[in-house]
Amino acid sequence: MFNRREFLEALSALGVTSVLAGCSDGNDHGSVLGEDVLAGPAATAFSSSLSRGTQMEIGGDADGDEELGVVAGKLPWDLEGHVLIVASVPTRADTPLLTGEGVVYRISFSEQGARIKTRIIRTDDWYVAQQVQGTADDFGILFDIAQFSPTYGARNLANTALLPIMNGRLLATYDMGRPIELDPRTLHPITPVGLQDSWRPSLDSGLFTMHFVTAHPAYDAKEQRVYAINYGLTPLAQFLRIMRWSGASEPEFLDVVDAQGKPVALSMLGHQMSITEHYVVILDGAFDVVGTTPPTQAPLYIVAKSSLTAGKPAVAKRIVIDRECTHFLADYNDAGDRVRLLLMHHNGTNTGSRLKEDDVGFRSGELIGGQFFRSGSDRNVVGRHEIHVPSGTVTSVLLSNDSTWGVGLWGQDPRSWDKLGTAFYQSFGFNPDYLPARDAQKYADYPFGANFAREVPLSMLPADIITPKLVHIDHEGMQDLQTYAFEQYTLASSPTFVPRKGRATDDDGYILVTVAGHKRDELWIFDATDLQRGPLCKLSHANLDFPFTLHSTWMPSLESHVPSYKVERAEDYGKRIDNLARDKQQLARDALQI
Numbered sequence: 283m284f285n286r287r288e289f290l291e292a293l294s295a296l297g298v299t300s301v302l303a304g305c306s307d308g309n310d311h312g313s314v315l316g317e318d319v320l321a322g323p324a325a326t327a328f329s330s331s332l333s334r335g336t337q338m339e340i341g342g343d344a345d346g347d348e349e350l351g352v353v354a355g356k357l358p359w360d361l362e363g364h365v366l367i368v369a370s371v372p373t374r375a376d377t378p379l380l381t382g383e384g385v386v387y388r389i390s391f392s393e394q395g396a397r398i399k400t401r402i403i404r405t406d407d408w409y410v411a412q413q414v415q416g417t418a419d420d421f422g423i424l425f426d427i428a429q430f431s432p433t434y435g436a437r438n439l440a441n442t443a444l445l446p447i448m449n450g451r452l453l454a455t456y457d458m459g460r461p462i463e464l465d466p467r468t469l470h471p472i473t474p475v476g477l478q479d480s481w482r483p484s485l486d487s488g489l490f491t492m493h494f495v496t497a498h499p500a501y502d503a504k505e506q507r508v509y510a511i512n513y514g515l516t517p518l519a520q521f522l523r524i525m526r527w528s529g530a531s532e533p534e535f536l537d538v539v540d541a542q543g544k545p546v547a548l549s550m551l552g553h554q555m556s557i558t559e560h561y562v563v564i565l566d567g568a569f570d571v572v573g574t575t576p577p578t579q580a581p582l583y584i585v586a587k588s589s590l591t592a593g594k595p596a597v598a599k600r601i602v603i604d605r606e607c608t609h610f611l612a613d614y615n616d617a618g619d620r621v622r623l624l625l626m627h628h629n630g631t632n633t634g635s636r637l638k639e640d641d642v643g644f645r646s647g648e649l650i651g652g653q654f655f656r657s658g659s660d661r662n663v664v665g666r667h668e669i670h671v672p673s674g675t676v677t678s679v680l681l682s683n684d685s686t687w688g689v690g691l692w693g694q695d696p697r698s699w700d701k702l703g704t705a706f707y708q709s710f711g712f713n714p715d716y717l718p719a720r721d722a723q724k725y726a727d728y729p730f731g732a733n734f735a736r737e738v739p740l741s742m743l744p745a746d747i748i749t750p751k752l753v754h755i756d757h758e759g760m761q762d763l764q765t766y767a768f769e770q771y772t773l774a775s776s777p778t779f780v781p782r783k784g785r786a787t788d789d790d791g792y793i794l795v796t797v798a799g800h801k802r803d804e805l806w807i808f809d810a811t812d813l814q815r816g817p818l819c820k821l822s823h824a825n826l827d828f829p830f831t832l833h834s835t836w837m838p839s840l841e842s843h844v845p846s847y848k849v850e851r852a853e854d855y856g857k858r859i860d861n862l863a864r865d866k867q868q869l870a871r872d873a874l875q876i
């Protein structure tokens with residue numbers, strides 16, 4: 283029977299990174315981090331900066347942009363191309379952190395300097411949401427992660443990740459909505475990918491269905507195709523389908539079953555998948571369902587591309603790796619049927635619930651409710667796992683050191699699509715005052731009898747703050763190549779590799795990170811070959827006010843093109859509008875102009 287609580291608990295955790303929790307709606311705007319460091323465990327101004335962000339757009343409606351000012355250092359002349367970052371900005375003052383409007387920040391580099399454009403991603407449901415604001419049909423918050431209207435259904439917020447695909451095209455993605463193609467020049471949506479009714483829903487109500495989709499589709503540059511997944515997360519809707527899309531016509535959906543021929547049922551979160559030359563790799567990403575034993579494993583489903591044929595389910599091989607995980611990188615080269623993955627294990631970290639107002643720190647016993655920041659109960663692990671697919675054997679090399687406390691987001695040289703290549707990540711560090719006593723108690727017995735040990739016993743957790751880091755990782759030797767330690771309380775995110783103009787070798791470029799601050803928000807530029815030197819340049823703009831930023835990417839150029847594929851709204855929504863109550867139909871037709 284459908285378990286509503288489980289379903290909603292699932293929704294509440296989607297897309298939440300391992301150290302994020304709580305949402306302050308304060309009006310102060312954090313500190314210029316690294317320059318004006320906040321003192322004390324209750325750095326609430328810092329927290330509030332990250333949970334807000336403006337819907338004010340920079341650069342106008344078309345393809346305009348505005349100059350980014352240098353606030354410290356000097357901007358190197360040889361950065362190349364365009365960084366694109368996505369985030370969720372609050373729809374209203376009470377919008378939870380990751381449940382707001384998708385907004386894209388585009389930073390363009392040339393010898394003349396850096397420029398910025400920001401745009402709200404106006405998905406089809408956005409237009410309806412504008413019309414019903416403040417009415418009984420308004421989209422409310424469905425627990426912490428979805429926006430839902432009983433009349434019109436679920437929003438596709440498109441606020442989680444960006445993926446460059448064939449011919450300079452760009453997708454914006456979300457865990458509970460189909461990918462949206464954006465025009466890289468204007469940042470306006472061109473089309474959703476696939477008819478809505480091609481995506482099997484988990485909640486089918488009103489005009490817009492809620493369908494679970496990976497927030498990390500993968501683009502195969504060799505095949506010139508996009509892969510994604512569509513899955514069910516409730517007992518009534520257990521299925522896993524791989525979507526394959528050429529970019530020119532309707533995508534294909536291909537069923538995946540287990541070795542017994544039953545539909546694969548992800549138990550947690552299909553947030554991340556990836557591809558190699560011959561396989562599709564799907565991670566059952568970890569989150570912590572309230573009231574159950576927290577996860578300790580990273581279940582992977584590996585599907586041979588050669589088995590993806592219409593009308594015949596593909597069989598997935600299930601491989602289980604110790605220590606839970608939400609994000610990973612895959613090496614495209616799978617010679618010898620050996621799939622090599624780099625997993626960011628957030629072992630011992632509660633990802634399933636927000637901090638409560640009465641939460642107190644593990645060490646201090648002081649109130650930390652309302653904080654944005656939350657530390658895990660263990661030092662995290664980066665794992666390189668080589669899976670021999672035919673035999674299912676796994677060879678693992680693990681890295682766990684001062685840099686891996688609170689592992690965060692990846693950055694990669696985007697030119698290295700056919701290999702694992704250069705990899706960077708940022709980590710949030712550890713703050714004993716930000717580990718809730720509730721989590722320490724919940725994870726006291728971690729890993730709950732599993733066949734591995736904690737990295738650090740609970741009783742031996744550091745008494746002092748471990749600072750956030752930016753790390754260039756050597757995944758061959760599994761060691762830090764270079765590390766930059768931020769000041770405490772700095773929250774840098776969205777590390778993005780920017781190639782150096784005219785250079786084609788790995789590593790030779792820059793790393794851009796977002797830094798949310800008290801006086802202003804900034805973009806910091808590091809030399810990728812010399813992280814220890816610190817930021818070479820800090821950029822800002824009078825109207826730059828981002829919340830916690832999520833995934834990012836880099837594109838060499840911005841191409842507008844005549845869409846070779848476009849879902850027509852009348853076909854997409856026409857029948858569903860007809861099924862709405864008569865007095866609700868016209869609003870939908872007007873909003874969608876059909």
Ligand SMILES: [Fe+2]
Pocket residue numbers: 443497498553554609833
């Ligand atoms: Fe993600």
